[in-house]
Amino acid sequence: MLKTMVVVLALGICLSTSAGSKPQGDESSLPEAARAAMKGIDAEKIRATVQYLSDDKLEGRGTGQKGGDLAADWLSDQFKSYGLRPAGDNGTFFQDVKFFGITTDQQKTSFRFVPKNGEVMTLKFGDNFVATNESHTEIAEIDAPIVFVGYGINAPEYKWDDYKGVDLKGKVALMLVSEPPSDDPNFFKGRALTYYGRWTYKYEEAARRGAVGAILIHKTEMASYGWEVVRNSWGGESSYLQDEKGPKLKSAGWIQLETARRLAQAAGMDVDQMMKDALSRNFKPVELPVRLKETLVSKVRPFSSRNVVAKLAGSDAQLSKQAIFYTAHYDHLGIHRDEPGDNIYNGAADNATGCGILLELARAFAAAKQKPARSVFFAAVTAEEQGLLGSKYLGLHPPIPAGDISLDLNFDDIQPFGEPEQLVVSGAERTDVYPEVEKTAKDFHMTIQPDDHPEAGHYYRSDHFSFARVGVPAFSVNEGALFKGHDLAWGEEKEREYVAKRYHQPSDEYKPEMDFTADAKLAKVGFALGWAVAGAPRLAGWQSGDEFEKARGASQARGTR
Numbered sequence: 001m002l003k004t005m006v007v008v009l010a011l012g013i014c015l016s017t018s019a020g021s022k023p024q025g026d027e028s029s030l031p032e033a034a035r036a037a038m039k040g041i042d043a044e045k046i047r048a049t050v051q052y053l054s055d056d057k058l059e060g061r062g063t064g065q066k067g068g069d070l071a072a073d074w075l076s077d078q079f080k081s082y083g084l085r086p087a088g089d090n091g092t093f094f095q096d097v098k099f100f101g102i103t104t105d106q107q108k109t110s111f112r113f114v115p116k117n118g119e120v121m122t123l124k125f126g127d128n129f130v131a132t133n134e135s136h137t138e139i140a141e142i143d144a145p146i147v148f149v150g151y152g153i154n155a156p157e158y159k160w161d162d163y164k165g166v167d168l169k170g171k172v173a174l175m176l177v178s179e180p181p182s183d184d185p186n187f188f189k190g191r192a193l194t195y196y197g198r199w200t201y202k203y204e205e206a207a208r209r210g211a212v213g214a215i216l217i218h219k220t221e222m223a224s225y226g227w228e229v230v231r232n233s234w235g236g237e238s239s240y241l242q243d244e245k246g247p248k249l250k251s252a253g254w255i256q257l258e259t260a261r262r263l264a265q266a267a268g269m270d271v272d273q274m275m276k277d278a279l280s281r282n283f284k285p286v287e288l289p290v291r292l293k294e295t296l297v298s299k300v301r302p303f304s305s306r307n308v309v310a311k312l313a314g315s316d317a318q319l320s321k322q323a324i325f326y327t328a329h330y331d332h333l334g335i336h337r338d339e340p341g342d343n344i345y346n347g348a349a350d351n352a353t354g355c356g357i358l359l360e361l362a363r364a365f366a367a368a369k370q371k372p373a374r375s376v377f378f379a380a381v382t383a384e385e386q387g388l389l390g391s392k393y394l395g396l397h398p399p400i401p402a403g404d405i406s407l408d409l410n411f412d413d414i415q416p417f418g419e420p421e422q423l424v425v426s427g428a429e430r431t432d433v434y435p436e437v438e439k440t441a442k443d444f445h446m447t448i449q450p451d452d453h454p455e456a457g458h459y460y461r462s463d464h465f466s467f468a469r470v471g472v473p474a475f476s477v478n479e480g481a482l483f484k485g486h487d488l489a490w491g492e493e494k495e496r497e498y499v500a501k502r503y504h505q506p507s508d509e510y511k512p513e514m515d516f517t518a519d520a521k522l523a524k525v526g527f528a529l530g531w532a533v534a535g536a537p538r539l540a541g542w543q544s545g546d547e548f549e550k551a552r553g554a555s556q557a558r559g560t561r
């Protein structure tokens with residue numbers, strides 16, 4: 001999962017006791033050949049994949065590191081052995097992805113607020129602010145006025161525009177995190193966070209408007225994670241795609257709430273009042289009588305890694321030009337050589353499990369005696385832990401036009417705790433595939449667990465989002481907390497224990513007592529769902545009014561159909 005993610009697991013309340021005694025998948029309307037292939041999905045093969053990929057020999061599969069490359073080679077060998085066709089660059093299974101790794105030099109960097117009247121405020125990296133240079137140069141000099149732009153959001157569909165046409169060229173945008181709070185589902189999706197609330201959007205929007213820098217004001221309750229998450233995530237190297245087009249900020253940063261309070265005071269303003277003003281549709285940007293004077297010094301490290309992409313051709317002459325995708329990231333955090341003791345971040349659950357599922361899906365589809373009408377792609381993507389970058393590259397450079405991709409189903413961190421009786425498919429309800437998802441869940445005697453923390457914006461933090469942003473209906477398939485033979489509290493406790501003791505730690509390792517029934521079951525759910533969508537009369541789409549509907553329309557207008 002993404003580096004800045006604070007795991008607030010959606011621990012739902014299950015009111016249903018519908019888990020029956022019939023064998024799973026029996027009521028499925030799949031053709032016989034598909035059902036036979038699906039039954040071949042094997043929990044023990046997923047175990048073998050997890051055991052291999054999370055072995056110390058793979059060194060935690062760091063992006064741009066030896067272990068990550070070994071994993072990519074091995075995954076391509078598996079796809080090949082199933083008889084799948086390569087779908088990467090130049091007839092290979094690999095899609096080459098080039099990155100810049102940017103590390104801010106905390107000693108050489110200086111960051112000061114210079115008010116028109118009064119004392120200069122010199123800030124300390126980590127304690128008061130963090131900043132990174134998105135334009136990939138070693139030195140950036142900024143001396144520019146600061147403009148408070150409220151939430152920094154322009155969302156025509158909610159009739160919300162914080163910018164009101166104010167020119168930001170050469171200026172620094174000061175912004176709040178998140179989005180205007182609401183319980184109205186028609187206004188920024190109510191409690192749920194939309195993409196407008198994510199910091200990535202805010203930097204992108206400020207850069208599009210010509211700003212040279214942007215500063216987010218951190219407030220724990222608004223961000224849904226503490227300052228130490230910001231500090232830890234931005235203290236090391238940040239990665240960027242080399243080929244990303246478009247304007248870039250010289251300085252993308254955050255300041256801590258108390259620092260913002262002092263900045264407001266220096267400007268003769270009050271930060272609480274500023275936050276209140278930003279809640280109004282009539283808010284207008286305010287230029288502060290304060291300049292940011294910053295020298296941002298960075299170390300720039302170019303490196304590359306690979307997505308591994310395989311294809312199974314569909315059976316219909318016309319529809320096989322369209323496809324569904326299955327994705328799972330294979331990278332994890334690598335080795336942290338400067339840490340004492342066990343410093344290999346093996347990433348067994350995160351995300352060797354998803355790779356195990358991806359490979360079983362690939363093997364089952366390849367073995368099916370009959371193929372679905374549309375083609376099926378299988379992509380093991382890199383650099384998820386660097387900010388969904390491998391999948392972002394794949395979304396921007398898909399092997400077929402994005403407008404021809406019906407659906408992406410993603411698998412990330414499927415806990416090997418036994419047989420799950422609940423599905424978590426957050427975001428699926430935003431697509432017109434949802435009735436099929438409900439039907440599939442029923443076929444497998446599973447209930448759908450709702451997202452109890454929609455405000456945390458999990459939808460924007462895993463690889464399916466890279467497809468959604470280019471318009472492709474997409475979501476992740478995860479297990480809920482209710483497992484066969486246990487009560488809900490048991491599953492919740494197991495999840496809590498994972499988050500506290502193993503998540504993004506060297507202790508996320510393979511253990512023989514792991515029970516991969518969960519992973520096999522979710523693979524079968526994904527198989528049944530994917531098969532149905534691959535053979536459906538129409539391409540999947542978004543519910544009308546969804547924030548990704550526009551992107552879908554744009555990519556289909558550009559498409560080649």
Ligand SMILES: [Zn+2]
Binds near residue numbers: 002329350351384
């Ligand atoms: Zn993950």
